[in-house]
Amino acid sequence: MNCFEDLKWRGLVKDISSPELEKKLNEEKLTFYIGTDPTADSMHIGHFSSFLIATRLAKYGHKPILLIGGATGLIGDPKPSLERQMISKEDVLKNVAGLTKQAKEIFGFEVVNNYDWTKDLSVLDFLRDYGKYINVNYMLDKDIINRRLESGITFCEFAYTILQGMDFVHLYKDKGVTLQVAGSDQWGNITTGIELARKKEDVELYGMTMPLVLDANGVKFGKTEGNALWLDKNKTSSYEFYQYLINTSDEVVVDYLKKLTFLNKEEIEKIEKEHKEKPELRKAQEILAQEIITFLHGEEEYKKAKTMSKALFSEDITNLSSEDILNNFRDMEHVIIEKEMPLEDLLVTGNICQSKRESRELISGNAISLNNKKITDNMYLVTKEGAIDKKVYLIKKGKKKYYLGIFN
């Protein structure tokens, strides 16, 4: 299987700017870039799913450059319905540093920052050197802008696409970049760059987008319980990652294996077959978790996450000593219990619940267990005596969320 066929088979090709790209990907070694704006100080799993294509292309001999948008992040690309809240310059700087470090660690590619070539550009030069090449009518036709005409869009965000187009042209001149890859929502910005390059440099650049990775309900991959899954393992533990992945629904797990792992066609088809026969074993989900966590955090972390999950979900934890628990579940969110108190208060102090009302709702609704025992009395006193080795409580909220309560 050649490069393009491989990408196609995995469902990673949505749009390509020209049919020639297929041949180029198969026969030439291209330098390409993929970018992200620094909206947070760590990448999340959405970045992972799209940046992985860079690693994939690199395996076929193409040269990846990761762009962190220190300049474009100051503007913000138009979201579907709302104007973005601007991020302060200090935050952008901080985020750029975080992402750059992470991108190098996880993906190991060259990282560039578009602030470097944008910061000294004057408004007049911007308008003359770039603005003159792009027709407003052309911009209005772009979906990313068009869908905002109803709700309103400021000039700031309107101009974003040109900034991104400038990056493409700059990287072409500076680094010989001829291809930009991105998620499908970036199509409009990619084509602006291609247009600029054609007009300004008289050269044909290429763009390719991949579909957003969605779950069975059409929700973006990685959206869970309101918290993002961060790639920084200090922000999201390997255990949390494992839990997210092991719960992948049957309908999409094979698709995820294709898109998010480096397993080849034969391997995936074999897993698919087994998975269809015995979905309840969740073998495919297990492999997915293994592949992704190993790639991101390393094998040690994967094993830890797996051991921890196994202990929590398929073994009787009441046999464990407090030491075992503290060792195995070190990454788990925990509450330091300063003094004995009713359960409803503990849940609030530990940030397990937002309010006492919620705390009571959960307790009386059978949703809270202490050391695997359901507690339904709001005023149940959490005492030292009741703790494992007079030290630790394993607090379970709902079916899957665990917290440690540790006596001081």
Next chain:
RNA sequence: GGAGGGGUAGCGAAGUGGUCAAACGCGGCAGACUGUAAAUCUGUUCCUUCGGGUUCUAUGGUUCAAAUCCAUAUCCCUCCA
């Protein structure tokens, strides 16, 4: 600059003086079922010392009573210049 229309909970959206802590939908959380799945069904979704307290862009005002009426500010949309 002018004319008009708007700003309601995480989001969308009803409500146009008291029966409003605010319908409904989505989302979130939880329960049942299960495979730590999906689908489905059920409950719940401002805070509370359970007396009550604080909400409908903001600040003042009218009224026994305001999300609802008035004034000013502010932000957004549409059209005109």
